[in-house]
Amino acid sequence: MADDILERYANLRLDDEDGGVVDLGTVNSMPSKDKFHLLLIGRIKNLPFNCRSDDDVKEIVANWGEVIEVDEDILGLDRFRRVKVLLNVTKPLRRFQRIIDKGGRVVCVEFAYERLPFFCFACRVIGHAEKECEMVSEESKKVKLW
Known part of the structure; x- marks a missing residue:
């Protein structure tokens, strides 16, 4: 039985799997700024009815980090919007933000994060x-x- 297993795997080499072997000697070992960023999904809650457009949502979360995607809200009836953002993990997470809606009122919107590490x-x-x-x-x- 052991001879059968050896025969099956005799021709197997590491460079045959998954596109070859990675040579780490050629990789630059300087820390990358990407190591301090994390892709998170956040919800913006209590949005006023007149501040639910994609452009408004992007403006609200612009100081979080790089906006990757804003979930579609075709009817605009939800009181929240979901946003996928690339966040800098060395900065504190925001829990709320005061905004001035299009009617001139100051409104506090809350942030909730999904699947936090x-x-x-x-x-x-x-x-x-x-x-x-x-x-x-x-x-x-x-x-x-x-």
């Missing part, structure tokens, strides 16, 4: 939890809240 609620930065946060005091870390 490790997220610190103390400093609002992605990448670590409250246990590892430098902003949380040692006394709070000793209390078993997690």
